[in-house]
Amino acid sequence: MTDRSAVSTITGYFYQFDRSILSILALTGDNDSVAIECIEDIDVQTATETTAVQCKYYEKSEYNHSVIKPAILFMLEHYKSGLTAGRPEIQYQLSGHFASGQNKLALPFDIGFLKSNFLTTTSKGKTIRKHEELGVSDAELEGFLKLLSIDVNAAKFDDQFRSIIESLAEEFECSPFVAEFFYYNSALRVIKELATESEEARRVITRKAFVKRIDTSSYLFDEWFIAKLGMDKYYLELRKEFFASGVNVSPVERLFIIHLAGRSYSRSTVKMLLKTISRKYSKLSKRDAKPFSPYVLLVGIGESELVGLKQELHNEDVRFVDGYDFKGAQFDAGSISRRASVAGPALRLFCNLTEARQTFLSFRRSREIYEFYSSEPVEDFGDVAINHTRFQVPKYEDINKII
Structure with a gap:
């Protein structure tokens, strides 16, 4: 059981890193940027908006509301603190891949469903309503839902990887082999370096800077x-x-x-x-x-x-x-x-x-x-x-x- 758990954890890390690479390559502006491990796993910043993205990868597990509940609670907390501090609104995106059970989540849902399935917990006979603890009004919950998008049918690991290779091959006008062995490897190294930076400001990279860092003729393997x-x-x-x-x-x-x-x-x-x-x-x-x-x-x-x-x-x-x-x-x-x-x-x-x-x-x-x-x-x-x-x-x- 321990070995399988470790493999799943490693796969989850690679899935998140790959999603980061794909998010950067999908940016349309050279100065649009992505932040790694700041608000969420990935924060996408364009000229017009910021989107905080959290990734979940459960290839062998069934979807249940409880799996994504902590992520939604965290997003709501961030949303409420932003309202209190007067920060500009941002988009929240939860992306997950599951083996089955996706039909349990009917989208879109209303604040009643949000409250009962994601914001309420019962422990030792005591019911905790997180939205009440945070002081979030129904009007604010409506506003939060407008900013929240959930995808529990995200691409499989291999499908996402193929999308990256296709994007890199197009970006550098090269064969899939070169895209995978040279540029993908370099991209993986850059994402790893960003994720381990101690300062948040150093975990941000623009599309232009990212492409420049992974475009190396010496092909350093990792x-x-x-x-x-x-x-x-x-x-x-x-x-x-x-x-x-x-x-x-x-x-x-x-x-x-x-x-x-x-x-x-x-x-x-x-x-x-x-x-x-x-x-x-x-x-x-x-x-x-x-x-x-x-x-x-x-x-x-x-x-x-x-x-x-x-x-x-x-x-x-x-x-x-x-x-x-x-x-x-x-x-x-x-x-x-x-x-x-x-x-x-x-x-x-x-x-x-x-x-x-x-x-x-x-x-x-x-x-x-x-x-x-x-x-x-x-x-x-x-x-x-x-x-x-x-x-x-x-x-x-x-x-x-x-x-």
């Missing part, structure tokens, strides 16, 4: 997104989209940045990964008009371990270069980027980020960077012509499942 999608599917889709070209690998300057975790570091595992990259992303036969081979930068590896790793690669006849032509030499970007041939190099290993940045900024031809990180990626190289794609992979050992 742990929540991976957890939601499932690790195996995440890796499979990345492989299909980015690394399934096989024999048709293009002859560009291609750099793999791999972040290594200290505790799980294994020299043999890293060697296997380097050999895989070399084998799949090198074209060195006589038939190749433009022979090429990949670059690799290992982040999080000590200098002495890097020397030991290179020594074993050398002992195992892996033809690599690192930009140092003799003992005591300075790094030479021209050396590590020397023209490839049948004789090699099959792999080009940078010793640090500075060398990689220096070399790639010196090129005037097509450049691609594929970065696999666990927590924090490296900074951009500073050249918008470089296609720098980042993938969040908690375990570097899993990179083989992607490339």
